[in-house]
Amino acid sequence: MGVGQTFDDAIVFRKVLYKYSLAHRFGYIFVRNSPKKMIVKCNIDGCKWKISAYALRKTTSILCMKKFHNEHMHSAQDNLLLKQKANSRLTSSIIIDAVRGNVEKTSNEIRQNLYKEYRLNLTYRQALREKDRALEEIHGLPQKSYMLIPWLCEKLKETDPDTVAKWVASTNYRFDRLFIAYGCCIKGFLQSAHLILFIDGSYLSGLYKGTLLAASVIDTNNDLFPLAYTIVGGETYDNWAWFLENVREITHQVQLTIVSDRHNAIVGAVHAIFDGNRHAFCYHHVKENCSSEFTKINRGK
Structure with a gap:
């Protein structure tokens, strides 16, 4: 805006400068780039455009613009030949407002908006990464937000029961484990x-590791019907026993036939929680395990 404008710190100054250069289509280089002193000039030789900002005091990070020569001494052809480069951290600062207003904005929409407004070309992967950066800046790191889940569950318990019952029937957590079952x-x-419970665990290979434990049933249309799930550190006896104990509580201790693979932790947990009665093994797993063992025995023969 001009001499005297202040910025909270050097990071804010860089973001504003980046947006300004995209809007006015010119490139720049840093003569001095430090938290207390920022001197920037146009990257085209002979151009007099220059800006300088200094810290107000030694004890503060606030920068104040001291000099601003806002005149470019080069031809329009130089601007046409300029190729704007996408800086990942700075690009996310551009789209953060758009993402804050519409979290469901797709990566392709972000790409189109950036090109339309700034002539900035991004690949789909770059746009997706910048959206993730913007969401982290808005909501904080995902790890920190997941830590609020137990607090959220407690608040849900304090809410009007009729409202909560529409979508949550039971929330029970212990340390890092959260048991979730929807009221519907x-x-x-x-x-x-059908009172036949299918249980299994699946290893998570994405950003957040762990094991997903799930309990499902078959409804009257013979479709898969989810009942409850949790994410735990591993498929251990303690985790399965804790999970099945919660399942028994929400199913009102009705007599269930449990179907699972032959995982030792499940066998032990079912025996401890349901006395081992009515525990069937999944035919598909038995067949696959038999085939795998047969292959190992006859390998090389």
């Missing part, structure tokens, strides 16, 4: 689903 699923299971 529990009601549907007790009223119409």
